[in-house]
Amino acid sequence: MEKLNVLVCDDDTAIVEALEIYLKQENYGVVKAHTGTQALKALSEQKIHLVLLDIMMPELDGLSTTIKIREELNIPIIILSAKSEDTDKITGLNFGADDYVTKPFNPLELMARVKSQMRRYTALGSLVSKSGLLKSGSLELDTEAKELRVDGEAIKLTATEYGIMLFLMKNMGHVFSTEQIYEHVWNEPSYSAENTVPVHIRRIREKIEINPREPKYLKVVWGIGYKIEKY
Amino acid sequence: MEKLNVLVCDDDTAIVEALEIYLKQENYGVVKAHTGTQALKALSEQKIHLVLLDIMMPELDGLSTTIKIREELNIPIIILSAKSEDTDKITGLNFGADDYVTKPFNPLELMARVKSQMRRYTALGSLVSKSGLLKSGSLELDTEAKELRVDGEAIKLTATEYGIMLFLMKNMGHVFSTEQIYEHVWNEPSYSAENTVPVHIRRIREKIEINPREPKYLKVVWGIGYKIEKY
DNA sequence: CTTTAATCTTAAGAAAATCTTAAAATTTTT
DNA sequence: AAAAATTTTAAGATTTTCTTAAGATTAAAG
Incomplete structure (x- = not known):
């Protein structure tokens, strides 16, 4: 069973760290953020299954963040807040939060x-991103059908290949090292310097590139890592 | 759009009636019960989409009722209670309730x-649909007649097979894991790695596919799950 | 310009995981 | 009590994943 990741976002470091301890005890993966912007970035880069969100934050506040998350994703959001007035609770829930806990x-x-x-989440399997389509030129990743299309033609990917493409296409243009790719896609903390990521990269290239020798989409950056070219 | 039904269970008649008014204003159907036993009876007889449950009730108390419901169904349960001590909250949620509100x-x-x-519950549109015809190429699921047709020819499905097809065809093109299929179709919270979904899949294929070895409609995505191909 | 070291690509085969299928056991319905 | 439907079990087939290792490419140094 894959580990479930919780994103904790609060400008108060002490709270984030305390929550981290509790969450890890329950065997959840923990991703930390201190601003709404950081939270959104983390959500786009990693597989997050639930968000704990402070409502009072500098920069981008919790409610606005909730709205932004809801535009993209359908994961559970629990709002944390010092305010305990009813009106705030209602606002939070109606903006798309799933629960509300007062400090x-x-x-x-x-x-x-x-x-x-999480129980509800894993039950409904609503880990489906809403738009369903990640595009770069004539390369399309359909997150519903779990398939990749090149020039409209469907291409079968294995689960791992799909995971790698999902990660890279969510962060299109950004270069990731093999270690980073491994850690994100496999959701494990370390990568023991094996060759498995490059092998998968090659497999994917064979499937999606006209000439795997001169990849158009899945490019290498020597000494650094791989990326999906933006078109 | 089918109406969503809420079961309200509280021994205090005044509360039940007050809630009824509010719920009806929000256009929910309301089913009333005053004891845990009555609640269980109502659940077995009618399609209920959410339960509001008092914790202090004669006969069968709220927590025991929650446990019993969870053994059978996976619908949202919100506990209502005068107790507001933390320990009770925890107990309620861990026994399978989805939320907890104090009186x-x-x-x-x-x-x-x-x-x-309800938003979470209906997110996948899994239960609510206008009865009618779900189509993919020459595959038609008639939700009124509760029958499946391939090239116009009616095919008999068992209840489970029908349930699986209904779920998959409502979410045509979307890939679901066996766990997800099980939890949705059986409406149970967990699926302990048994083989029953694949067996039903095979049965359905035998009935609807010309060559079950190379399914045209009910396709597998290796390592991920099954889907109905869109045509 | 050549050499060297680091990094990437590719191939092939073994191991692991996943899916399919058949058949028997159990439960439910008729 | 019989029939039908569902679930479990388990074995075989298939696909995927990982590892190993050799060859190719690139960047940097001499």
């Missing part, structure tokens, strides 16, 4: 709520 | 929470 909170209660949301 | 509550907040749970 100071009992960490165990929060864990119970996380678990509750 | 006295603001009805608007409760409505927001109901809406929030």
Whole structure:
């Protein structure tokens, strides 16, 4: 069973770290952020299954962040806040949050709520990104059908190949080292310097590139890593 | 659009009736119960989409009821209670409730929470659909007659087979894991790695595919799941 | 310009994971 | 009680994944 990742976003470092401890105890992966912008970036780069979001943050506040997340993703969001007035609760929930906990909170209660949301989440498998289509030129990744299309033609990918393409296409143009690719796609903390990522890269190239020797989409950056070229 | 039904269960008649008014305003169908036993009975007899459950009830209390419901169904449960101690909250959520609201509550907040749970529930459009015809090429699922047709020819499906086809065809083109299929079609919270979904898939293929070895409609995506191909 | 070291590409085969299928056991319905 | 439907079990087929290792390419140094 794959690990479930929780994104914790709060400008108060102490809270983030405390939550990290509790979440890790429950065997969740933890991704930390301190601003709404950071949170959105993390969401686009990594597979996140639930978001714990502070409402009072500098830069981009929690509610705006919630709205932005909802435009893209359908994952559970639990709002954390010092405000406890009813009106705020309603606002949070109606903006697309799934639950609302007021500070100071009992960490165990929060864990119970996380678990509750995760149960629903894994049950419905709603880990589906809404748009469903990631594009670069005539390269399209359909996250619903879990297939890749080149010039409209469907190409079968294996689960790992799909995972790599999903990661790279979500972050189109950004170069990632083999270690980074491995850690994100396999969702494991380390990569023991094996050759498995390059092998998968080659496989994908064979499937999607006209001439795998001179890749048009899946490019290497010598000494650094791989990326999907933006078109 | 089919109406979504809420089961309200509280021994306090006044509360049930108040909630009924609010829920009807939001266009939910309301089913009333005053004991846990009545609630269970209602659940087995009618299509209920969410449960509001008082924790302090004579006969069969709210938590025990929650457990019993969870053994059978995977619908959202919101616990209502006068107790507001943390320990109770935790207990409620861990027993399978999805949310917890303490009395006295603001009805608007409760409505927001109901809406929030319903949003998740209906996210995949998994249960609500206008009865009619779902089509993919020469494959037609008639949800009124509850029958499947291939090239106009009616094919008999068993209840389970029909359920699987309904789910997959409602979400045509979308790939689902066996776990997801199981949880949706059986409406149960977990699927303990058994083989029953693949067996049903095979049965369906035998009935609808010309060559079950090379399915045209019910396709596998290796390592990920199954889907109905869009035509 | 040549050499060297680092990095990437490619191939092939072994191991692991996943899917298919058949048949028997169980449960439910008729 | 019989029939039908569903679930479990388990073996075989297939596909995918990983590892190894050799060859090719690139960047940098002499």
